[in-house]
Amino acid sequence: MSKKLIIKIVSLFTILLMTGCQKDDYTFGSISTPSNLKVTAEIVGKTADAPYGDGSGIVKFVATADNAISYKYVYPDGSSDNAPSGKITKRFTKTGVNTYTVTVLATGAGGVATNTTIDVEVQSDFSDDEAVQLLTGGSSKKWYWAAAEPAHLGVGQNDGDAANNFFPNYYKAGPFEKAGSPNSSCLYDNVLTFSLDGEVLKFQLDNGGATFFNKDFGSVAGASGLSEDMCLSYNTGAAKIVSLSPSESVVMNNPDHAEQTRGTTMNFSDNGFMGYYIGQSSYEILSLTANRMVVRAVMGGNPSLAWYHTFTTTPPNPNPEPSIDYTKLVFEDNFDKDGAPDPTKWTYDLGRGNNGWGNNEKQNYTNSASNIVVEGGFLKITAKKENSGGAEYSSARLKSDGKYAFKYGKVEVRAKLPSGGGTWPA
Structure with missing residues (x-):
């Protein structure tokens, strides 16, 4: 009987001890529901x-x-x-x-x-359908760092100085500058994909497993106190949603801002970024074509600095095929004789192109001096809003077809190009 009593006392002591331990280990603090x-x-x-x-x-x-x-x-x-x-x-x-x-x-x-x-x-009321088309090609398009270009990565001032606030005046990376060190070469592994999912613009960054971090943001990847920018292991996560908005940067206040920025800003969801981590998810599009893009972003935490990135649709290649230096001049026209273009070198496409070469354009092509003339050392092609050949506009289309042709060579052209929607030289 005494043995049973001892066992019961020990069991009771154990229960009390366990209860006491639970109370002592309660370290979660108070839980409050908003x-x-x-x-x-x-x-x-x-x-x-x-x-x-x-x-x-x-x-x-x-x-x-x-x-x-x-x-x-x-x-x-x-x-x-x-x-x-x-x-x-x-x-x-x-x-x-x-x-x-x-x-x-x-x-x-x-x-x-x-x-x-x-x-x-x-x-x-804001939309930029053309930017969406150029970014995605209508479905999906891959972009890469334009590593071969000078200033494909750069930084400049972000203030009201209209003479210097729209380009990287502090630092410009040289061609493939970041490829020379394992601490930075991961930058050129980036593949940036813009795609359309219905009406939603999406962005996916494939960083190859490592991201080039500005030294001030190394802690995001678990590396605090960096002394220099560095490639760090980092998971960029799932595709981000991109919304477009009108730019509100200092560049928009410049007198010549229409020539310096597109005026459209890309805003990436969930901390999305364009390859180089600077603590920013909004990028102003300065210029954009079907195969080249320049963006500007104010550095997170340091509004006095703006970073510049240049991208292309061609993957970076540090060892391209050597180009041939063509030096034998075989065709030249400096347009130094006033009047009609030299008939020994040039001929015309005339009409609307209904016989195969047209592109449903709004102009009728003529060889009239009011549309095409050599004057003062220049060939001048003028598109005019007027009824012409059943079209709303007249213009001119000059070619060397039947006069001169070549398979390989280098062409150098000096020209003043028009601006405005629907006007472009080919």
Whole structure:
């Protein structure tokens, strides 16, 4: 009987000991669930005459809740923004008047979250369909660092100095400069893919497993206190959503800004970035063609600096085939005799091109002196808005076909090119 009593006492002591240990190890702190979550939305420019705003698509959100320590906004396209204070300004970019259901999460101590939704109906007048087409080719297109170009990576000032704030005046990387060191060569492994998913523009960065980090942001990849920029292992994650918005940089205030920037900014969701990590997810497009792109981004945490990136659709090749230096001049026209172009060197395409060479263009091609003439050492081709051959415009189309042809060679041309939609020399 005494043995049974001892066993029961020991068992009871063990239970008390275990209970005591659990109490001593309770280190999670208090868990508080946010309550009374409220969200307000101010549509910028909203008036009685403009109920959906001023066309900028900008909405200012304010979230408040009891016991909340942070907030997160999740948008219908899957992108999101963290807002520790509960305040955030969001630009919606889908053209026209659209309704967006925004989910707001308030997180309290211990990670417990409360959520609610709010609908906003807002108008956006901004669109750049041409940029989307050039970026994606209509479906999907790959871009690479233009490593062979001087200044494919550079940095300059970000201030009101209109003479210097639109190009990398502080530093310009030389051709393949970053290929010479294992600390930076990963930059040229980047493959940037822009694609269309329905009407949604998406971006995927394939970094080959390593990203070239600005030294001030090494901690993002777990490497604090870097003394220089360096390639670090980093997972760039899933595809990002890209929204386009009008540029608001200092360049837009320059008198000649129309020649210095496209005026369109790409905004990448979920901390997306274009190859070189500078703590920025918005990039202003300075120039964009079907095979070349130059962007500008203000450095995160240092608004006095702007970085410049140049990309191309051709993969970088540090050892290209040596080019042939063609030195024998075989054809030349300096247009130094006024009048009609030299008939021994040039002939014309005339008409609308309905016999095969046309491209459904709006002009009728002539050999009239009002459309094409040699004058003062220049060949002048003028497109005019006038009725001509059943077309709305007249112009001229000059060629050496039947006069001179070559298979291989080098062509040098000095020309002043027109500007404006629909005008381009070939």
